Amino acid sequence: MTGAIGELGPAAPVAAADAPPPPSTRRERGWGRSVRRAGWFAASVVLVCALWEAYKLVGSPDGGSLFGVRVLPRADDASMPHVWEVLRRFGRPESSAADSSPVVVGVLEAVWFTFRVAMAGLLLGVLVGLLLGVVMQRYAVAERGLLPYVVLSQTVPLIALAPLVVGWAGRLHIGELTWRPWMSVAVIAAYLAFFPMAVGALRGLRSPPAYAVELMLSYSASYRQSLLRLRLPAAVPYLIPALRLAAAAAIVGAIVAEISTGTRGGIGRLVIEYSREATSDPAKVYTAFLGAAALGLLVAGLVALLDHALSRYQPVRGS
Amino acid sequence: MIAPSAGPPAAVELSGVDKVFPGGRGRPEVRALVGVDLTVAAGDLVTFIGPSGCGKSTLLRLIADLTGPSAGTVRVNGKPARQARLDQDYGIAFQQAGLMDWRTVVRNVELPLELHGWDRARRRDRALELLELVGLSDFAGAYPAELSGGMQQRVAIARALAIGPKLLLMDEPFGALDEMTRERLQVELARIARETEATVVFVTHSISEAVYLSDRVVVMSSRPGRVTTVVDVRLGERTEDTRESPDFFAKVTEVREALRGRATVWAAEER
Numbered sequence: 001m002t003g004a005i006g007e008l009g010p011a012a013p014v015a016a017a018d019a020p021p022p023p024s025t026r027r028e029r030g031w032g033r034s035v036r037r038a039g040w041f042a043a044s045v046v047l048v049c050a051l052w053e054a055y056k057l058v059g060s061p062d063g064g065s066l067f068g069v070r071v072l073p074r075a076d077d078a079s080m081p082h083v084w085e086v087l088r089r090f091g092r093p094e095s096s097a098a099d100s101s102p103v104v105v106g107v108l109e110a111v112w113f114t115f116r117v118a119m120a121g122l123l124l125g126v127l128v129g130l131l132l133g134v135v136m137q138r139y140a141v142a143e144r145g146l147l148p149y150v151v152l153s154q155t156v157p158l159i160a161l162a163p164l165v166v167g168w169a170g171r172l173h174i175g176e177l178t179w180r181p182w183m184s185v186a187v188i189a190a191y192l193a194f195f196p197m198a199v200g201a202l203r204g205l206r207s208p209p210a211y212a213v214e215l216m217l218s219y220s221a222s223y224r225q226s227l228l229r230l231r232l233p234a235a236v237p238y239l240i241p242a243l244r245l246a247a248a249a250a251i252v253g254a255i256v257a258e259i260s261t262g263t264r265g266g267i268g269r270l271v272i273e274y275s276r277e278a279t280s281d282p283a284k285v286y287t288a289f290l291g292a293a294a295l296g297l298l299v300a301g302l303v304a305l306l307d308h309a310l311s312r313y314q315p316v317r318g319s
Numbered sequence: 320m321i322a323p324s325a326g327p328p329a330a331v332e333l334s335g336v337d338k339v340f341p342g343g344r345g346r347p348e349v350r351a352l353v354g355v356d357l358t359v360a361a362g363d364l365v366t367f368i369g370p371s372g373c374g375k376s377t378l379l380r381l382i383a384d385l386t387g388p389s390a391g392t393v394r395v396n397g398k399p400a401r402q403a404r405l406d407q408d409y410g411i412a413f414q415q416a417g418l419m420d421w422r423t424v425v426r427n428v429e430l431p432l433e434l435h436g437w438d439r440a441r442r443r444d445r446a447l448e449l450l451e452l453v454g455l456s457d458f459a460g461a462y463p464a465e466l467s468g469g470m471q472q473r474v475a476i477a478r479a480l481a482i483g484p485k486l487l488l489m490d491e492p493f494g495a496l497d498e499m500t501r502e503r504l505q506v507e508l509a510r511i512a513r514e515t516e517a518t519v520v521f522v523t524h525s526i527s528e529a530v531y532l533s534d535r536v537v538v539m540s541s542r543p544g545r546v547t548t549v550v551d552v553r554l555g556e557r558t559e560d561t562r563e564s565p566d567f568f569a570k571v572t573e574v575r576e577a578l579r580g581r582a583t584v585w586a587a588e589e590r
Contacts, residue, residue: 018469018500211413214385218411219431220404229430233421312462313421 034308049083056080081283086290089283103284107270107291114254114266115295117182121189122250122299129194129246133201133235134227143202154195158253162188162260181263188257192249200242204235236313243306247299255292267292328397330486330518331359331382336391338377338544350543351377355391357537357546361485364512364519366529367537368574374544375522379490382520383411396485407435409486410479414494416471418463424474425450425459431481449477452511469500476508480515487512487519493528502562505531509557526578530554530570531562538577548577 059075073079081089090107093100132150136143165184172179208230216226258268271288278285307314336355342348351374359365367375380386381393384404395403403409410431418427425446432442450456453473463471472492479487489508493501509532512519523529529536536550552570554561561567 018467018497018503020465020467020470209415209417211415211417212419214380214383215411215413215417217385218383218404218409219434220407221434225434229434230419233419236421315420 052083078282085283086286089287103287107287110267110270111291111295117185118189118250118254121186121254122193122247125190125193125246126197129197130201132198133205136202137205150198158256159260162257166261184261185254185257185263189250189253192253193246196242196245200238204238205231208234233313236310240307244303247303251296251299327361329358330361332394333357334392337389339389353543353545355546361518363534364532365535366521366523366533368523368529369539370541373539373541375539376490379488379522383488407482409488410484411488412475412479412492414491416475418471418474420463424461427474428477428481449480453477469496485517487517489521491522526571526574530574536574550574550577
């Protein structure tokens with residue numbers, strides 16, 4: 001080997017023309033971003049509370065009407081209780097009964113119930129959605145046959161679906177398993193959650209470029225190997241947003257299904273129960289609303305954690 | 320054309336190969352390759368050169384068994400191309416480095432070994448050895464996004480070499496790189512080919528790249544794609560000075576003339 005080649009051997013320096021990208025384009029992995037985001041969120045909560053109170057100060061107690069149509073809400077205490085009224089209501093007993101526990105306990109129990117049901121539904125929906133995505137990616141025939149029904153499934157109104165599920169599944173006995181009302185709710189939640197997952201999985205599994213697929217072919221990799229090593233990791237940037245949609249759909253599905261199937265114990269039912277007292281105890285309704293919002297935040301937070309854990313599978317942000 | 324010797328099987332043997340892409344929906348059928356007969360001797364570095372659409376990449380993909388011929392036979396290391404692919408007789412690199420962004424550099428090089436069931440320690444050793452060969456030992460733990468285009472391409476070459484193939488197939492691997500990086504990687508490839516004693520089949524549309532690297536340059540023309548001439552180069556040991564030698568320029572001219580279609584005249588004078 002001559003000197004010229006030797007110089008360009010293993011220790012070859014990197015020429016300026018081919019320098020690595022600057023570190024700023026590297027993935028931002030730290031917790032700094034998360035903390036900053038949480039800070040902005042807290043500030044936005046404060047802002048919303050401030051706007052609420054400000055409107056109560058300036059708004060008319062009868063609301064604002066335009067050509068007989070009310071466009072601004074009533075600002076009186078029955079319609080818009082003070083923020084501190086609502087917060088204080090959390091601590092007071094649920095009813096006038098002697099052994100009544102504080103509202104916060106009732107709300108948290110309901111949130112926990114709906115959370116578990118929605119998670120069960122989300123899990124089922126994610127599994128079904130992923131499976132459909134995998135099958136549709138692998139078999140073009142399956143995609144042509146299934147995709148129209150997947151899309152069609154979402155046009156069935158939830159309200160029409162709920163009694164069907166209850167009526168059909170309620171009589172179901174599989175061995176030791178007896179059907180419980182919460183299972184119907186979870187199934188309905190799953191029905192809404194599977195759709196974004198199926199569509200996201202299909203797009204994500206298809207995202208690897210032709211040369212990446214051919215590379216796996218050149219290694220004579222099995223279908224399973226290229227699914228696990230190439231397609232699934234490449235699908236993560238599509239699956240996370242899909243999961244975010246699916247989680248939101250599962251919660252909405254669970255809450256609405258609780259109401260339309262008449263299932264007791266969840267936050268959806270609680271909103272209805274508390275609404276009956278809206279005129280006499282307006283702050284109480286809002287505690288249920290806040291509970292539902294907290295449930296949404298909890299689930300969104302869990303998805304964000306997963307997003308963070310899978311950040312290395314996602315393209316570089318920023319720059 | 321060099322006839323296959325009686326000894327070890329030729330690295331690549333194509334005979335009477337046609338490749339037709341069927342038309343349909345208003346598109347005419349495309350005769351990508353017609354009547355290709357070609358033999359690549361073991362240990363040679365052969366480049367395919369020709370205008371866009373001459374089927375040079377298709378020819379490489381046929382050898383790799385990423386697509387099948389419409390007629391004729393493709394044999395690699397004395398066996399059908401498909402068997403050679405299943406036996407992992409070749410390593411391949413494309414114009415896009417095609418690294419997996421979620422794997423570190425060393426884990427990218429390990430990928431083919433992982434797929435073939437090498438145990439962790441053994442494949443790590445092998446991958447580090449290859450990264451040293453391509454001069455990227457310091458970047459083993461980095462992610463592809465932290466590397467330049469030239470460095471990514473070197474990782475792709477290391478990955479193609481991972482299973483220790485006798486045949487290295489390269490489809491315009493330096494096509495997306497700047498000229499400086501390109502020339503440096505050519506020097507490295509020549510060295511790697513010599514050190515690993517691998518046969519290399521290299522697709523390019525750069526005349527100087529083809530002449531600098533090759534033992535033989537296969538000149539192709541388009542519509543339909545076919546092999547027009549094979550130019551013997553063999554500049555011997557290649558250094559940076561090779562690029563300025565009279566022999567180099569003579570061969571560049573010869574390949575250029577062949578591409579322009581005066582192939583037969585030149586070939587006759589050579590013999």
